[in-house]
Amino acid sequence: MTKTLQSSSGGTRHDKPPRSAKKWLRILLPALIIIVWFAGGSIGGPYFGKVSEVSSNDPTAYLPSSADATQVQKLQGEFRDSDEIPAVVVFSSNSTLNETRIASISKAIAALTSIPGVGTEVSPGIPSEDGRAVQAFVPIQADADIGAAVTAIGTSLRAAVPDGVVVHVTGPAGFTADLIAGFSGIDGILLGVALLAVFVILILVYRSLLLPVAVLATSLFALCVALLSVWWLAKAGILILSGQTQGILFILVIGAATDYSLLYVARYREELRVSTDKWAASMAAIRKSAEPIAASGGTVIAGLLCLLLSDLKSNSSLGPVAAIGIFFAMLSALSLLPALLYAFGRNAFWPRRPKFEPEVVAAEHGVHATGIWAKLARIIKRRPRVIWMVTTAVLLVGAFGATTLNASGVPQSDLVLGASEARDGQAILGEHFPGGTGSPVLVVVPNSELQEAADVMLAQDGIESVSVLSAGAPSGAATVTTQGLQAMGAPGAAVPKPTVVGGDVMLQGTLAAAADSDVAAGVVREIRASLSSTVPEALVGGVTATAIDTNDASIHDRNLIIPVVLVVILLILMMLLRSVLAPVLLILTTVLSFGTALGVAAFFFNHVFDFPGADPAVPLFGFIFLVALGIDYNIFLMTRVREESVKHGTREGIIRGLVITGGVITSAGLVLAATFSALGVIPILFLAQIAFIVAFGVLLDTFIVRSLLVPALSYDVGKTIWWPSKLSRVSESDDVAPSGRHRS
Numbered sequence: 156m157t158k159t160l161q162s163s164s165g166g167t168r169h170d171k172p173p174r175s176a177k178k179w180l181r182i183l184l185p186a187l188i189i190i191v192w193f194a195g196g197s198i199g200g201p202y203f204g205k206v207s208e209v210s211s212n213d214p215t216a217y218l219p220s221s222a223d224a225t226q227v228q229k230l231q232g233e234f235r236d237s238d239e240i241p242a243v244v245v246f247s248s249n250s251t252l253n254e255t256r257i258a259s260i261s262k263a264i265a266a267l268t269s270i271p272g273v274g275t276e277v278s279p280g281i282p283s284e285d286g287r288a289v290q291a292f293v294p295i296q297a298d299a300d301i302g303a304a305v306t307a308i309g310t311s312l313r314a315a316v317p318d319g320v321v322v323h324v325t326g327p328a329g330f331t332a333d334l335i336a337g338f339s340g341i342d343g344i345l346l347g348v349a350l351l352a353v354f355v356i357l358i359l360v361y362r363s364l365l366l367p368v369a370v371l372a373t374s375l376f377a378l379c380v381a382l383l384s385v386w387w388l389a390k391a392g393i394l395i396l397s398g399q400t401q402g403i404l405f406i407l408v409i410g411a412a413t414d415y416s417l418l419y420v421a422r423y424r425e426e427l428r429v430s431t432d433k434w435a436a437s438m439a440a441i442r443k444s445a446e447p448i449a450a451s452g453g454t455v456i457a458g459l460l461c462l463l464l465s466d467l468k469s470n471s472s473l474g475p476v477a478a479i480g481i482f483f484a485m486l487s488a489l490s491l492l493p494a495l496l497y498a499f500g501r502n503a504f505w506p507r508r509p510k511f512e513p514e515v516v517a518a519e520h521g522v523h524a525t526g527i528w529a530k531l532a533r534i535i536k537r538r539p540r541v542i543w544m545v546t547t548a549v550l551l552v553g554a555f556g557a558t559t560l561n562a563s564g565v566p567q568s569d570l571v572l573g574a575s576e577a578r579d580g581q582a583i584l585g586e587h588f589p590g591g592t593g594s595p596v597l598v599v600v601p602n603s604e605l606q607e608a609a610d611v612m613l614a615q616d617g618i619e620s621v622s623v624l625s626a627g628a629p630s631g632a633a634t635v636t637t638q639g640l641q642a643m644g645a646p647g648a649a650v651p652k653p654t655v656v657g658g659d660v661m662l663q664g665t666l667a668a669a670a671d672s673d674v675a676a677g678v679v680r681e682i683r684a685s686l687s688s689t690v691p692e693a694l695v696g697g698v699t700a701t702a703i704d705t706n707d708a709s710i711h712d713r714n715l716i717i718p719v720v721l722v723v724i725l726l727i728l729m730m731l732l733r734s735v736l737a738p739v740l741l742i743l744t745t746v747l748s749f750g751t752a753l754g755v756a757a758f759f760f761n762h763v764f765d766f767p768g769a770d771p772a773v774p775l776f777g778f779i780f781l782v783a784l785g786i787d788y789n790i791f792l793m794t795r796v797r798e799e800s801v802k803h804g805t806r807e808g809i810i811r812g813l814v815i816t817g818g819v820i821t822s823a824g825l826v827l828a829a830t831f832s833a834l835g836v837i838p839i840l841f842l843a844q845i846a847f848i849v850a851f852g853v854l855l856d857t858f859i860v861r862s863l864l865v866p867a868l869s870y871d872v873g874k875t876i877w878w879p880s881k882l883s884r885v886s887e888s889d890d891v892a893p894s895g896r897h898r899s
Contacts, residue, residue, distance in 0.1 A: 227696025243326030272299025323580025338398030556754025591666025824857025
């Protein structure tokens, strides 16, 4: 009977809502949650095809505003009255090109201005000294579809040139087109492969059809809403999106949302086995899974937001973008999934519906538990010290390999895996012309210092020629050589005057080596060093300078952010576990795991995949994802261990925690590894390397660190692991060292 109390007005009030009100609440609340998420997903879904509208793959867009290359890039538009991106077309033949064939090539070049997106100032064909090649510079409008324009240029020229002449489109526009093509599969192939991999794993784990669909729906709707939020923030200029950031966002949200969902499903199934009321089971599952999910997601978000300290905008922009994705992954796992599973009830697990069997659950979690995780727990109980010491030694051996990882940067021509017309074209260009043709060193200096700056550039062995951007020159002759610098502006001079913007002029130096090579980088660094003493006001930019500034900023970010992330995650773990020692040990094991993953990756990159190297951001991103995500599994384990330790003592709590969480954490690790592996289908070197490091590292965390190292080490330490909390001082019968001696 419902209790009532007399109110001051003589009426009555219920201290509990009527049963009918409860019933409607239990129907309306889940229905409302599902409707809201479905509405958000329906609105956000179409934005998968619109990301290109707000994204950019221009490297200078991600450099600090103070970088020389960034300032020069901004000034280029003022000097040229446009921000067109040059494509370099190279025509090559095994035999000498006679006048007839060159005339045919020139005619084909002149016709390029009719292609949408191609600028009007197309240069004439420039024959090589050996007579077997011709090059031309084709400007492409910055607001054009660069990929489509490059493809159209190649198609038009190949149809018009004589037989035996091979056409390649390279230069900045050619490499940009390669990147655009490489990222083109993100909306379709990447998403499809990731979802399929997750679906197959969930089918194998649950042996059910409805439950995997519910979990995938949770992940997909989280991604739709996250993408909707990120798109509008990018549209407003608050965030910067690139193909790289987009790919990581997709994978991170799907993987994280599925992991959190697996944890909730495990709790919900457990509660259904000890409760006959699915509402009570849902509330208990939410209450018990909210803390580890929130702690796990909060740890990842905190780690990602540390990227805001980055000088490189491609790093600092990824932080909030990915953090938004993780937030919606947590939110969907704690709202949409519980609502869906409540609606389905026990039928969600069909054909393996959970039965009401509290006695069996108690037995499964206790000393009489059976199964692979119970057997592993008993092995750890017998030999904890041997297990954690041997495991640590093996991981240390793998970690030594991290010193062989070459993460000093890679040439632009190697960013795209597989076939690359731009890369092939650059190689052919280097055989017949200076390697840096089409991607010059750009130097902005005061007009009064023009000759001094030109002399410094010409003194470098790696510079073939120097010219100055000039006004009034005919098409194809917009620059003049430094031999005419002294005569510029003189009465009756035949050479055009240099373009002056705010008292500055722009010099262009043609590099002998390919612009993205180590040799070219060395030349540009020498030019900067020499100009700093002779013309301190000089700004050095261009393709090579952009790569240098990007690498330098990336190395700075790596050295700054990694220690900050460790401190932030350590503080979060201390608050979560109410301990100092346990978080320190967890951080150390996770860092060791990361080092081993990096060492193994270095071996495969150098000796199996034969990669040319790695971007300096690869170790940083690998660290952020592995430490933040790897600590997730330790959070899942240790929060349950602490819960069990309060009831049964530390060592028994460790055994129970391992047995209870073993299956769900392993499944979560497999899902996350599979989703990150999906990045490998995108032919971009950076994403392929991140995919390997994170996938391998997650599996290492799942099967070695969380299954063996952490439980064995925690069991050996005993209740002291909770120091300085009260739990470390509670006298408990299980706190006996393996040798039989009582641990103080």
